Amino acid sequence: MITFKEAYQKVLAHPLDLGTEIVSLMDSLNRILAEDIYADRDFPPFDRATKDGIAVQFSDFANNGHSFKIEGLAAAGVVQQVLNDKNNCLEVMTGAVVPEHCDTVVMYEHITIDEGKVTINEKVTKGQNIHYQGSDEKADALLLSKGKKITPAEIGVMATVGKATVKVMGNPKVCTIATGNELVAVNETPKPHQIRKSNMLTIKAALLNSKIEASSLHLLDDKKEIERELERALIENDVLLLSGGVSKGKFDFIPEVMEFLGVHKVFHRVLQRPGKPFWFGIHPKLNTVIFSFPGNPVSTFANYHLYFLPWLQTSWGLPLDNSYIKLSAAIKITQPLTRFIQVSTEVKDGIFWATPVVENGSGDLTSLAKADGFINLEPRTEEYEVGEVVPFVKTRW
Amino acid sequence: MITFKEAYQKVLAHPLDLGTEIVSLMDSLNRILAEDIYADRDFPPFDRATKDGIAVQFSDFANNGHSFKIEGLAAAGVVQQVLNDKNNCLEVMTGAVVPEHCDTVVMYEHITIDEGKVTINEKVTKGQNIHYQGSDEKADALLLSKGKKITPAEIGVMATVGKATVKVMGNPKVCTIATGNELVAVNETPKPHQIRKSNMLTIKAALLNSKIEASSLHLLDDKKEIERELERALIENDVLLLSGGVSKGKFDFIPEVMEFLGVHKVFHRVLQRPGKPFWFGIHPKLNTVIFSFPGNPVSTFANYHLYFLPWLQTSWGLPLDNSYIKLSAAIKITQPLTRFIQVSTEVKDGIFWATPVVENGSGDLTSLAKADGFINLEPRTEEYEVGEVVPFVKTRW
Numbered sequence: 001m002i003t004f005k006e007a008y009q010k011v012l013a014h015p016l017d018l019g020t021e022i023v024s025l026m027d028s029l030n031r032i033l034a035e036d037i038y039a040d041r042d043f044p045p046f047d048r049a050t051k052d053g054i055a056v057q058f059s060d061f062a063n064n065g066h067s068f069k070i071e072g073l074a075a076a077g078v079v080q081q082v083l084n085d086k087n088n089c090l091e092v093m094t095g096a097v098v099p100e101h102c103d104t105v106v107m108y109e110h111i112t113i114d115e116g117k118v119t120i121n122e123k124v125t126k127g128q129n130i131h132y133q134g135s136d137e138k139a140d141a142l143l144l145s146k147g148k149k150i151t152p153a154e155i156g157v158m159a160t161v162g163k164a165t166v167k168v169m170g171n172p173k174v175c176t177i178a179t180g181n182e183l184v185a186v187n188e189t190p191k192p193h194q195i196r197k198s199n200m201l202t203i204k205a206a207l208l209n210s211k212i213e214a215s216s217l218h219l220l221d222d223k224k225e226i227e228r229e230l231e232r233a234l235i236e237n238d239v240l241l242l243s244g245g246v247s248k249g250k251f252d253f254i255p256e257v258m259e260f261l262g263v264h265k266v267f268h269r270v271l272q273r274p275g276k277p278f279w280f281g282i283h284p285k286l287n288t289v290i291f292s293f294p295g296n297p298v299s300t301f302a303n304y305h306l307y308f309l310p311w312l313q314t315s316w317g318l319p320l321d322n323s324y325i326k327l328s329a330a331i332k333i334t335q336p337l338t339r340f341i342q343v344s345t346e347v348k349d350g351i352f353w354a355t356p357v358v359e360n361g362s363g364d365l366t367s368l369a370k371a372d373g374f375i376n377l378e379p380r381t382e383e384y385e386v387g388e389v390v391p392f393v394k395t396r397w
Numbered sequence: 398m399i400t401f402k403e404a405y406q407k408v409l410a411h412p413l414d415l416g417t418e419i420v421s422l423m424d425s426l427n428r429i430l431a432e433d434i435y436a437d438r439d440f441p442p443f444d445r446a447t448k449d450g451i452a453v454q455f456s457d458f459a460n461n462g463h464s465f466k467i468e469g470l471a472a473a474g475v476v477q478q479v480l481n482d483k484n485n486c487l488e489v490m491t492g493a494v495v496p497e498h499c500d501t502v503v504m505y506e507h508i509t510i511d512e513g514k515v516t517i518n519e520k521v522t523k524g525q526n527i528h529y530q531g532s533d534e535k536a537d538a539l540l541l542s543k544g545k546k547i548t549p550a551e552i553g554v555m556a557t558v559g560k561a562t563v564k565v566m567g568n569p570k571v572c573t574i575a576t577g578n579e580l581v582a583v584n585e586t587p588k589p590h591q592i593r594k595s596n597m598l599t600i601k602a603a604l605l606n607s608k609i610e611a612s613s614l615h616l617l618d619d620k621k622e623i624e625r626e627l628e629r630a631l632i633e634n635d636v637l638l639l640s641g642g643v644s645k646g647k648f649d650f651i652p653e654v655m656e657f658l659g660v661h662k663v664f665h666r667v668l669q670r671p672g673k674p675f676w677f678g679i680h681p682k683l684n685t686v687i688f689s690f691p692g693n694p695v696s697t698f699a700n701y702h703l704y705f706l707p708w709l710q711t712s713w714g715l716p717l718d719n720s721y722i723k724l725s726a727a728i729k730i731t732q733p734l735t736r737f738i739q740v741s742t743e744v745k746d747g748i749f750w751a752t753p754v755v756e757n758g759s760g761d762l763t764s765l766a767k768a769d770g771f772i773n774l775e776p777r778t779e780e781y782e783v784g785e786v787v788p789f790v791k792t793r794w
Binding site for chain 1: 440442443449579603605647694792
């Protein structure tokens with residue numbers, strides 16, 4: 001059996017080239033940017049008024065009780081206006097181009113208008129209330145870099161520079177595969193010895209949070225059927241995520257069938273809890289990667305977050321998340337197994353705390369709903385102490 | 398002008414009853430649960446073998462070198478098997494019902510099978526490797542409470558108890574409204590005095606992260622058109638989110654038209670930066686709530702997160718997020734305005750740090766892409782110190 005660290009490194013050593021994809025701007029939300037985004041012009045693209053009021057050519061008289069005649073109006077969305085007489089002013093609206101021969105904007109709140117004559121009531125500073133052309137970004141400046149997650153803020157930036165379509169990292173074609181005769185569909189009433197399929201729905205939902213729409217299969221414990229279905233799945237997908245069927249049971253045909261179908265087993269069984277019987281393989285010819293998780297809900301969920309998501313980030317060329325959290329309770333790890341312990345989290349006074357969730361082994365589905373993630377603890381002789389900082393993998397957004 | 402705290406309380410004092418909606422299990426992902434979820438039977442529903450191996454009736458002889466004849470096999474997904482002779486055993490698979498008259502499971506790794514006779518090679522504990530019926534949850538136990546956000550873990554729990562459809566909190570019908578003649582579509586090339594519409598795409602994307610698909614409108618600076626379009630929008634929607642058109646400009650017809658259409662102005666202008674000209678109103682007859690944000694990207698984005706999202710949570714009957722973060726730099730707030738300052742965040746040694754983003758005023762769109770959220774600072778004479786804990790609103794997931 002190999003250690004968690006070895007298994008993790010072996011998984012990350014088998015990334016796939018997932019290519020890129022062009023999607024519409026709104027569809028790019030929560031995807032990973034696969035191109036650099038540049039300013040198509042200066043931002044702002046012109047000297048822009050930031051207040052409603054008047055535009056003047058600043059001179060000392062702007063502070064000297066001089067009154068200005070209003071020559072006209074510079075609205076937003078119209079071409080640049082011109083101030084003809086520097087002793088006059090133009091009314092100017094927020095978002096408008098500052099008129100030619102003007103260099104200062106005074107807001108309505110600071111002026112009085114009386115019979116077309118403007119008096120300024122507050123001290124004016126030359127150049128005020130103007131957002132200068134190119135002061136945020138110059139044309140051709142790099143605004144967003146390849147590899148960034150696209151959130152609403154990036155949608156706004158890309159809209160501004162005219163990216164109606166965006167190149168994003170490609171998604172793997174994923175099939176989630178449940179195995180076992182004991183499983184029935186969610187809308188069925190299980191017989192006493194049956195349970196409903198839930199594990200792979202959890203994983204499908206988790207994949208949706210990475211914007212991956214997975215297909216699904218349910219394999220019964222029938223070797224011939226497993227062979228036929230797995231062969232097709234290996235051809236049609238980039239990634240297979242299986243749950244169950246990798247233990248020592250009589251009907252755990254998956255490893256055997258995989259090898260028969262040309263899959264190369266990279267490892268089987270890891271010194272970890274939960275999820276010890278995790279099986280990982282690749283099909284060198286078809287370029288398919290197979291994560292076969294143990295069937296217990298907590299095992300599947302832990303292995304998905306601890307192996308599959310880092311694998312996905314590596315395939316996208318992204319750095320790995322390294323998150324740490326403080327323990328609110330002492331923990332002793334005596335057995336020589338890496339432990340993934342479900343925790344609820346809390347930020348209190350700016351400190352990020354983890355509290356272990358009371359659970360009842362890896363078959364305990366409801367514990368998942370109490371947890372915000374897993375802490376990842378290596379075995380050691382000394383106890384993990386209250387306040388100690390340990391690695392954390394988030395599972396709830 | 399009112400303070401941020403007053404404005405915030407006034408917004409929260411006008412929630413809408415958004416009702417509930419029944420959606421399919423997978424569509425409930427990232428929605429808010431609007432029903433309590435109970436166990437439909439015990440979990441596990443039967444005494445379940447957690448290892449592949451043999452099931453025996455424990456007696457001292459299980460540790461005494463006694464060898465067991467294999468009577469048969471208990472597979473997962475079949476009815477409970479019966480052990481006929483307590484001196485024998487049944488092979489049992491993970492997930493199977495523990496056979497009648499058996500109380501202990503010994504895994505294959507700890508036994509030797511020779512000509513149909515099993516010898517146990519390790520010490521056995523009575524009751525081992527069994528996940529007992531009801532040990533996670535008893536039938537009718539409350540598993541998930543109304544008001545919980547549905548993440549993949551909750552999808553798994555609900556699948557287990559047969560929730561093929563789920564009652565979730567209703568979404569408001571939202572229309573996002575951009576105003577101003579200077580705006581052109583993302584796929585158009587703006588003239589020198591024009592800019593692309595980006596603000597409301599940012600907001601539409603943010604709404605999508607709350608699973609709300611908003612419609613959109615663009616109002617030109619034409620009072621008659623604004624009247625016609627706003628009247629329809631007030632009737633057809635629960636919430637209008639506007640950007641621009643609420644300053645003191647000549648073409649800022651929104652407040653005037655709103656009042657003409659029967660909207661009651663709750664407040665206009667708040668002692669805050671960015672976003673001072675924020676306008677908030679309700680239509681008492683149509684039951685429409687109107688958030689009219691200033692047109693600058695940072696103002697709109699800040700006000701969306703600081704007012705609209707708490708309003709949405711309140712309308713859903715949820716407690717408000719109260720997040721705090723530590724300052725990595727000192728900040729002085731001298732003017733009598735509540736400041737929303739964009740920060741990037743980092744968890745370092747379990748401590749959640751905020752570092753102000755260098756920005757160039759509220760028109761600076763690209764700064765949004767550098768920030769993870771806003772800190773929310775009230776003015777005060779003493780400087781905010783390094784390490785001080787301050788309120789934080791997250792904008793990036």
